[in-house]
Amino acid sequence: MENKNPIQVADRLFLVMEQLAETGPVTLAELCSHLDLNKSTVHRLLSSLMYMEYVKQDSETGKYSLSFKLLGLSNKLLSHIDILDTVRPCLKKLSEETGETVHFVQLDGLEAVYIYKEESHQNSIRMVSKVGSRIPLYCSGVGKAMMADMPASQVQAIWEDSSIEKLTPHTIVDYTQFSEKIKEVRAKGYALDDEENELGVRCIAVSVPDYKGRPKYAFSISAPIARMSDERIEELAHIVLQVKEEICQCMK
Template identity: 60%
Template structure:
């Protein structure tokens, strides 16, 4: 695969759209500065995005913002992902029995991407995660559930390619400790995120072996630490492992 985009204008279009999606609303100079492009180039890119319906210029402040067309495209893509349709009833059942938020992710390189989420509204606390957002594999429950099923060389490559950042005081930033943690995941059958990605939130997760025999997906139960002590983790582990077995039986031919 080439390291440089063979169609430069396509790269600029998507870089601009991704920036607008991340920031929400930006002026011409702000976009130019963020992308390190001159104003005339950015202006042409924005006009193209507007023409195609992916961006618009706010009449009130003159800034540029994304439209919902990209959301519509995302929803169409997600509608074609059969695995979501297969696992969603199990995710919902898991949420209903635990009264906690349940996430479902797919591995994408060194990250996991949220492709489904069943929010629990009974406790009044909503998780900041959203479908389409990414989370590093090295510091998340779902990530470690996937990484635990990789070979030693694949785990090392994952670690070396990741930008190891101490997201919280509890983030594992030592490779030896990371490997030891993965051994625990293999022994237990589930992974834990002990406030490693977000302070105040604990997760319990498991990976799913699909029809190819690989762990491409994972799911988790997330909750504030005051509802996720070790006794609660032990209780939830039974639900996680039962759900894992049920979903894997449907994902395999």
């Protein structure tokens, strides 16, 4: 296999997209600095990507960013993820038995990506989450569930690299307090989102390891706080831990 991309322009096009995904909206000068390429080259690459609608430019700030066109590709990718064939029956059954919405996520850097959602049909309240959307690890049940299965050094690195924001009055923004929560998750085997990401919603979540035993996936049950009392959480804890065991057995 060649160590160098035989089509240099393709290599540079993807470098631009990867950089924009990493940095978010940037000016032409900033992008040139990140890529160490001259202005005319980067401008041509951006013009090509804009023509193909993978990149857009803000008319007010002049900054460039990725468009939502990539989401279409990601949704097609999701349809080919093998693990979904394994977990879908278990999660569908979980949603039917509990009457609540169930999410399945995959770890992606500092965030979790929703790759499956089983909406509850037993109540009229719908969760705003969508397949393909992302949620930070530090303020989500699924995130804390996966982080609890990581070494302490990795947990701290994720925290330090994350943009910690107090999204709700309940969001934990102190690392010492967060570390204590992670210890609780390790002891109990499940994590909670106590309105830390969205007011009025509580979640209970557990991690699911990949075939190498790495914390790569997680699933959760989400519901309005009116249906997620502490007593209800205790009932659901036994259920989600059992479903986790079933999924792990199927993946062996």
